[in-house]
Amino acid sequence: MELSERKKKILTAVVESYIATAEPVGSKALAQVIGCSSATIRNEMSELTGMGYLEQPHTSAGRVPSPAGYRLYVNELMERQKLTEAEAAAINDKLAKKDAQIEQLMDEVGQLTSTMTQYPAYALAMKPPAAVKRFDFIYVDANTFIVVVLLTDNTVKNKLIHLPFSVHQEQVTTLSSLFNANFTGVTEQEITDSLIRSTERAAGDTYGLVAVVASFTIECLTAAKAAPMGVAGASQLLSQPEFRDPDKAHALMNFISDGSRLMSDLPRMGEEHNGLRVTIGPENLAEELKDSSVVMASYDAGDGMRGYIGVVGPTRMDYSSVAAKLSYIAAGLSRMLAGPDAPEGLNNKLVLKESEHHE
């Protein structure tokens, strides 16, 4: 059933006023905005309450939006807000000089999202499984060589290997061709014990080094598929009146800080609406989020990779503003990572700049 225009107007006003003030909204205040008497408003609000869009904290308080009310607001009522020029400029500015590795990028995008929205935020990128494209072995001295691995996603990883015995230049070269022959184009699952064993048999006197390099390879592939994630601004919660109760705040902050908990729920969350997903209060899967809301936007990170940024906050979240900001940042990221300047996608543009390994 469709709501009358006036009901929509009233619901919108209630939601927006409550978002702004965190105070239940009474009929008198609305009367001025809507342009009819408070009694009329009361009748309408009473019906909206009956339909489940509004709630009363207690009999003689004003109305507060229910989750269903927020949902309707998000889906149909709210206006797509524009960013101010200052905000857009701030975001562009921050994004402009990003060319660190992806973990750090995610941290920084999380931070950016959090400061722009004033809510705790996260950023992550989903990577497809990778394989090794080529191996290079650099002979350093009798006890030391470096393995450099170029992955299909164009990530480069390396490891300095220090041995308790000595090797010759030729042995390292042998190892190199062996690995380039057997371990390229192979995904993590495909590195089986039997593959390692057969390589060892072929390795001659460098037998003992195969396992070391193989395990490093596995490590690289594992790291390559791990979704890097950044969480930032958890303390923002404390400025929201709904988290004046330190126990509630504590519970939610713990949940947020544990990236893995958050991450495991994200992909299963709601439907996309203009590239945005909003889950409101009880719609969330995690018990800890039952009276919070999550807004997330996805972006294209090139190479067919998808990434997500999002914020967590009270159900009384400023959906309109958050949605606008997330969309803007997500679009910026897409442009930056998968745009025409970066035909080879995220890893080329970013990770390749620098990958580091301490050994």
Next chain:
Amino acid sequence: MELSERKKKILTAVVESYIATAEPVGSKALAQVIGCSSATIRNEMSELTGMGYLEQPHTSAGRVPSPAGYRLYVNELMERQKLTEAEAAAINDKLAKKDAQIEQLMDEVGQLTSTMTQYPAYALAMKPPAAVKRFDFIYVDANTFIVVVLLTDNTVKNKLIHLPFSVHQEQVTTLSSLFNANFTGVTEQEITDSLIRSTERAAGDTYGLVAVVASFTIECLTAAKAAPMGVAGASQLLSQPEFRDPDKAHALMNFISDGSRLMSDLPRMGEEHNGLRVTIGPENLAEELKDSSVVMASYDAGDGMRGYIGVVGPTRMDYSSVAAKLSYIAAGLSRMLAGPDAPEGLNNKLVLKESEHHE
């Protein structure tokens, strides 16, 4: 002036009781512990108050330790606490399997410290300035090569360079010898414009690539000197009664989350006592920490590098337990990073572990 034995006992009891309960301590409760009447305790406490070791929140409340009282407690009174076997085991366990890169290690040590102590914690390592030990250039294809840089601290960094024009294998080789001749053993400051310019003159037709590689080199050296830092468990604050006030909690959490603020104060903090530094309330430099305490321990990260781990909490911090845990973790880190197994320090040690593990 020296305190009488009994005064020490009373002060100790007050501090420890207040640490445990967060409630001002009255004379009656102490009478049982100390073994004399409450009136005697009152006289003694009155004197301790006069001396500035105790404070009264109001006339008819019990006593609370003053910063000076905590200071005395920390310096002279508190017993060096032992960890339970379970705690020691938990720490050893966590430390055992650390061989990631240093940023991640710091994050994880921060996390470990936080969960062990139940306070927000940080971990950082100070690095000495680095130089390049050697360059390697890997020719990938006509438009692509990889630069691999081995630093004096044994960090290896690399960068895939993708060109809009093509190069030959020999050109890359030339570039390699050029950089190995001119840019090794050079610290960040020593890479001047004139050095770059003279290298460019010597570079012949690879002229245009010098700047690219040089700027990557600078990037590496800059990154190498940055002190990696991990902060964890900020939300732990919220379980402390002194931070039931969300505004206070918010202020401190913001301060903590901004690693750089924290870091800039750390080195200037108090004296070492058994490898520990404790700064209590007003002793802290930062305004935000004026009624918090910071306990930090330093560890040896090999190569003459020093690292710090620490926790932040209310002045009513469990100094004894925190000190024990920090010392233990710091000792473990020192052993792991600079122990006899790892004569060449952090970077090497990790590799050795790795190779031992797999052979």
Next chain:
DNA sequence: TGCTAGCACTCCTATCCTTCGAGTGCTAAT
């Protein structure tokens, strides 16, 4: 001289009660 018992006093905390007012629902009038 040092300790203890007793007592009057202080002042915080918790609790109850009252008041106040914003907001409601209903009814009757337009």
Next chain:
DNA sequence: ATTAGCACTCGAAGGATAGGAGTGCTAGCA
């Protein structure tokens, strides 16, 4: 259909009051 009016509800805020933990002081005792 809308509005004005009115009685009613119920939480929030603001005292007052009682209770009690703790103090300082004084006087008596080993």
